[in-house]
Amino acid sequence: MLDPLSEVLALLKPRSYITAGFDAGGDWALELDDLAGRIKCYAVVKGSCWLTMDSDAPVPVPEGSCFVLPTGRTAVIGSAPDVEPVRASAVLDPDRSGEVITYNGGGDVYLVGSRFEAGSPHVELLLRNLPPLMLVKTSDDRARLRWSIELMMEEFREPRPGSALMAQQLARMMLVQALRLYLATPARDDVGWFAALADPRMHAALAAMHADPGRSWTVRGLATLAGMSRSMFAERFRARAGETPIAYLARWRMMLAAERLQHGDDTIARIAGSLGYESEHAFNTAFKRIMGMPPRRYAGLARQNGSSVPGA
Template sequence: MDPLEDVLALLETRSQLSASLEAGGRWAVRFDGPAGVKFNAVRRGHCVLEAESRPDPIFLAPGDCYLLTRPQRFVLRSDPPGPEVDAGTVFRGARNGVAHTGTGQDVLLIGGRFTFEAPGQELLLDGLPPVIHVPAGTAHAETVEWALTVIEHELSKKPVASTLVAEHLAVVMLIHVLRLHLASEPHMVSGWLAGLADPAVAAALTSLHADPARAWTVADLAHAGAVSRSTLAARFKESVGQGPLEYLTHWRIQLAAQKLRKSSETISSIAHSTGYGSESAISTAFKRVIGVSPSAYRKHHRMTDSV
């Protein structure tokens, strides 16, 4: 099993594409903090990103893309900038899927956002920096560029099922951006994502995800990573921020939460399928991690879904 694939699937990752943005001359567009993970990619021209989480602007060139992994206000602008205008005003005037600002057509950006329907998105987002910038031409960025090129083609030419194709490709792009970031900036990642950069910890994480119901011991996981028990415990804690068995508890609870939301399985059945011997055992662990009992959690989400 692949931990990153598991988490993205658990969170029911989806993309929603917005209108493209075309700009020219001196311009600046101000955006409120978006929900989910915002992305933009520069397909033509140059512009500047100013995000409230970063002290310095990011200069964007053709082929560059970025992710905003936290809700934060940001500005896209020319260099030098023009007067700021509100993004809502600009995008309400979009025609044929393209919004315009400034004068001319020097710059073209495509973008959208990724949303996560399941609770527990902190599994993914808390380990990432607030802004991820992927410059064009960097090592292994070719697949991101390919995905962006096809997305742009789907949005501009609009063949049959173009929106569906573009949105699926955006999720592919997200995965490749995360891969690139893990490979090129491992020091900028924390939590279980950081553990994927350590071969021994990655082996332990893969083992846990392959069989979360197993009664794992730290010694078992150390054997999978070909290191000693003490070495794995120290390296796992240093990179992931919690011990292997603590991580296993949290992962089991996220799997149980998904079953409570999506299935009609009994709590006893869910307990056994996620490594707990009884309904009382999972209830204790679930309440410690989530803050409510499994039955209260299921009732809340059924009421929410019916609204």
């Protein structure tokens, strides 16, 4: 049985699109203008840099840090926050996966990591409430993360048969481990399903909903699993997740339904029943409200467009 993080990542289908090293020197800054629908995960293995998200205050990223950019928001990375950036797409070759890219002479800061394409048409629904920047340290007891980073560096230093594939698989491990470590850090002010997952009591409720999405869950029943009163649980879940438990459950059910409509041969009635809806009409109403169109039309567009549904 998959845990909630594994289930979301499985539905998201992150595919390593570019896995590379990046060696920069001097004064430099790049506007990462290629983030829409993508996730970036990089580790700073030498030197340091700065990250700026839109109009937020610049954030220092020291050596030994790993960062994840999951939401598609514009970001600028550079040697200092006051350096005028150039668009990354204009100066970096997108076809150099598996290599080390040297920029501005190199020598001062070295990063390794990957850019992931999300293979799910639900990417915005899944990522929109994540923190725009997840920053974790790779030092101390974070042996698994350091191990995947060091092996990735080795594949770049000494390319061998299968190195590109090996680097991509290591990048996936690096992404999952970075997300794990971020979940384990002390409480923050983040809001969204990922923030709820980091809360042990909310995690229990989320795990139950994911384990049995078709069950007739009630707020009282979920509160019991969380070891809280109904009112305290409802208030805390909404504060952490940004929506009510029942709204979260309904949205998760619809994403599961959409996946089966795209890639399975179940009837709408069977999907509706397996997800806890007593009638196909009730399911159709919920699906249209959350996904923006009736399930039958969604399935037709998915087949027509190869599983990419415009506007979904």
